[in-house]
Amino acid sequence: MTVFKRRTSPNFGSRNKSIQIDMLLIHYTGLPSTEVSLKRMCDPEMEVSAHYLIDEKGLIYQLVAEKDRAWHAGVSYWAGETDTNSRSIGIELQNPGHEWGYTPFPNLQMGALRELSQDILTRYQISNRLVLGHSDVAPARKKDPGHLFDWKWLAKSGVGYWPETSPVKSSVDSITIRKSLNNIGYDPRAKIVDVITAIQRHYRPKRIDGKIDADCVSIINALENDTP
Ligand SMILES: [Zn+2]
Known part of the structure; x- marks a missing residue:
């Protein structure tokens, strides 16, 4: 150590x-x-x-x-x-x-x-x-x-989680996204733009703009599907 x-x-x-x-x-x-x-x-x-x-x-x-x-x-x-x-x-x-x-x-x-x-x-x-x-x-x-x-x-290297994503075809409405974010564990009282920004900082660091793009949707889907 x-x-x-x-x-x-x-x-x-x-x-x-x-x-x-x-x-x-x-x-x-x-x-x-x-x-x-x-x-x-x-x-x-x-x-x-x-x-x-x-x-x-x-x-x-x-x-x-x-x-x-x-x-x-x-x-x-x-x-x-x-x-x-x-x-x-x-x-x-x-x-x-x-x-x-x-x-x-x-x-x-x-x-x-x-x-x-x-x-x-x-x-x-x-x-x-x-x-x-x-x-x-x-x-x-x-x-x-x-x-x-x-x-x-x-x-x-064995610490933390990295989602395996697959591309999504259609866009998803913000109510569905909100539900998914809540299911993952994010604060339901936080602004959606702040939560998307937090997800980008963690899982998609190359572009942080708070916008829900197809890449973000696939990350959110992967996180939600893998939520215990
Ligand atoms: Zn701190």
């Missing part, structure tokens, strides 16, 4: 014991450097944290014990559950993000993420379908980890 460093964050609480840990949530820090990110996540006034932070070289910091509820998801929703922090393990990847100069995620960082994630998925028996990005559970508010995050590579 990659080198582990411990920094204790005071920003956590107790998990809701009636909620099972069944999700791995991936973020970027959106801050200029690892030091700034660590400082922020360990500052009691900031009230933010994650279980892990991985820097660009693949060094893993543990900030909060997995048994505790870290504060990374904020206002969020997936498949009927709004207490995303109780149901998930949260991993932050150091990256300046859209605000400070978004950069590709280095191989060393992705490798460490894969290794850590595989271990977490095994220990909690988390489904690959529930390896999600912050933008999936908070589409109106969040962009992370964003279009430069290589979900496809991660899924092909």
Whole structure:
């Protein structure tokens, strides 16, 4: 396992014991450097944290014990559950993000993420379908980890899910699409354009415009058909 460093964050609480840990949530820090990110996540006034932070070289910091509820998801929703922090393990990847100069995620960082994630998925028996990005559970508010995050590579290396799509012929009306998005787990209260954008960031990063095109419809169909 990659080198582990411990920094204790005071920003956590107790998990809701009636909620099972069944999700791995991936973020970027959106801050200029690892030091700034660590400082922020360990500052009691900031009230933010994650279980892990991985820097660009693949060094893993543990900030909060997995048994505790870290504060990374904020206002969020997936498949009927709004207490995303109780149901998930949260991993932050150091990256300046859209605000400070978004950069590709280095191989060393992705490798460490894969290794850590595989271990977490095994220990909690988390489904690959529930390896999600912050933008999936908070589409109106969040962009992370964003279009430069290589979900496809991660899924092909055993962490997360990549849908096999087949082209669709006809266009689909927005009521049908909405139903499908709800069935997949996306927030039914979010604007459809925000949810489509979140799907594009995750599964179709080459064009992010929030528009429902044939490509998006086939991705949505695949996701819905494979929803457990
Ligand atoms: Zn985030």
